Amino acid sequence: MIRDRGRIKWTAMMLPEHVKLLREWTKEDEWEKRSEPDGQMLEQMDQIVQRARMTGEVVTVRYYEDHRYERITGRIDSFDIVSKCLRMKDECNRIYCIPIAAIDRIELDG
Numbered sequence: 001m002i003r004d005r006g007r008i009k010w011t012a013m014m015l016p017e018h019v020k021l022l023r024e025w026t027k028e029d030e031w032e033k034r035s036e037p038d039g040q041m042l043e044q045m046d047q048i049v050q051r052a053r054m055t056g057e058v059v060t061v062r063y064y065e066d067h068r069y070e071r072i073t074g075r076i077d078s079f080d081i082v083s084k085c086l087r088m089k090d091e092c093n094r095i096y097c098i099p100i101a102a103i104d105r106i107e108l109d110g
Contacts, residue, residue: 004081009034021043021102022071028067030068030069031067031068031076032068032069033108034064034104035104037104039104045103045105045106047056047109048106048108049079049086049106051108052075052108053076053077053079056074056075057075057109058073058074058107058108058109059075059076059084059088059106059107059108059109060072060073060106060107060109061073061075061088061098061103061105061106062103062104062105062106062107063098063099063102063103063104064102064104065102070073072088072090072096072098073090074088074089074090074091074096075088075089076088077089079097080097083097084099084100084101085097085098086098086100086103092101
């Protein structure tokens, strides 16, 4: 059986600029597609945010950043209207400011 090194054997004959572009191109394949929440989901998320702010319940927020989804679990600290972000504190008391437009889902933990 012939052991072929695949793409590795050809990179030595390529220009460094081409190798860089190929690496960026393969990295783009790992990007996740962003989904937009519908009106009903936005209404439900608003109710969860209001309830969590009143009762201090722990929530998990899923948001889109740098071409992938991230999750933060913690308590909602405040809602900043000027910067349009949701401020949260995690269990280590670190404060995160999540842009409202990036939020995909909010769920109550419990």
